[in-house]
Amino acid sequence: MMKLRITALTLCLSLVLGMALPCALAEDDGAPKLKSAQCALLGDMGSGRILFNIDAYSRREPASLTKIMTLLLAVEAIEAGTASPDDMVTASAACKTGLEHDSSTAYIDRGETMSLRDLLYCAALASANEACNIIAEHISGSISAFVERMNTRAAELGCSGTHFANTHGMPDDNHYTTARDIFLIACEGMRHQLFAQLVGCREYTTSATNDSPARVLESSNALITPDSPYSDKYVYPGAVGIKTGYTEKAGYCLVSAVQRDGVNVIDGKKGDHMHVGWDGVHINDREFDNLADANAYMGTGKRGSSFLRAWNRFPFPLVVLVAYILVGLVYDAWGYGLFLIAAIPAYYALGGLFGAKRIAGFFCTLYVVGAICWFCYMAFVCNQPHPAWVVFLTIPLVGWLTGALSHWWRKRRK
Secondary structure, X not given: OOOOOOOOOOEEEEEEEEEOOOOOEEXXXXXXXXXXXXXXXXXXXXXXXXXXXXXXXXXXXXXXXXXXXXXXHHHHHHHHOOOOOOOEEEOOHHHHOOOOOOOOOOOOOXXXXXXXXXXXXXXXXXXXXXXXXXXXXXXXXXXXXXXXXXXXXXXXXXXXXXXXXXXXXXXXXXXXXXXXXXXXXXXXXXXXHHHHHHHHOOEEEOOOOOOOOOOEEEOOOHHHOOOOOOHHHHOOOOEEEEEEEEEOOOEEEEEEEEEOOOEEEEOOOOOOEEEEEOOEEEEOOEEEOOHHHHHHHHOOOHHHHHHHHHHHHOOHHHHHHHHHHHHHHHHOOHHHHHHHHHHHHHXXXXXXXXXHOOXXXXXXXXXXXXXXXXXXXXXXXXXXXXXHHHHHHHHHHHHHHHHHHHHHHHHHHO
């Protein structure tokens, strides 16, 4: 089976700072122009190439685009196993640190307990500043330690014009980034499935807490929200998130991701037609919301792949060689011992059966090995090569029959 990969998808990210959203595009001389943007960038995630920019290296206040880094660090902590989406987190008195009274909020108060998952959606959809502080304390022990990690991670990603002073993006003279740097951070974020789910979600309902009923959160990103009052103007086919932002000092800010066209793949061995695009994963006539479900359907999950790699790394041919020498020395059966060689392809076929569910390949390999062994026995032991050679004519017939049955079974499962 072929493992689906999304690495070749084109992901375009644009950053617009200090302007009214959205901006208009003009093409007076063939080159796109943003009429009111102070800075902007369009780039390709696959190659990292910058396709278009306006003052992309100048330092600007990012407002809530800061939360892209906050979400990235939280997602990386979850993937590293140091945090879990199911962790129950209680807001401390520090949750309001650095916030203005009219800043974006999910109205989470000191002493309220909710899951880390709900906090992440509060930060991503409601742009809740207090949620960012609560996440920071849970991940790093303190807000200051988390902010330090934000700056360290930015440096690791090659962000040379970025310095974070808080987790949420409220105005601070020591809090700034560039269009190029936020592009790098967003690219890294979109490589994580949970991050992509957070920044691409349109609506989410949290669980009720000890201090509040369930909250219904709605995305402020009009590009991905058909129910938005601005949908007739701003909904953009292929848009998959990421984050909006605004403060009076920073102006209107946007990082947007777009996936178009996707990747078309045909499995040359089995004839499966696959398409990975912005609207999901399609295998023949089946649709999947994400790559994890598609890989599970194709039987190519990480567990199977790691098992198969370990199986293939085992020096089985060396074991067969040692066994052959022992059989020859002990029983003086050097001729008959050659039949042990047939165990080598059988071993790797067995690995394919358990590691990648290659049932048809397993049986085909066993038949070929069995046919060769039977012919050798008849020809060299019984001295009857004729009509034993006829068995070779059955090999392509068995291969065709096995492939046809396998194809029928896959269609039946649909």
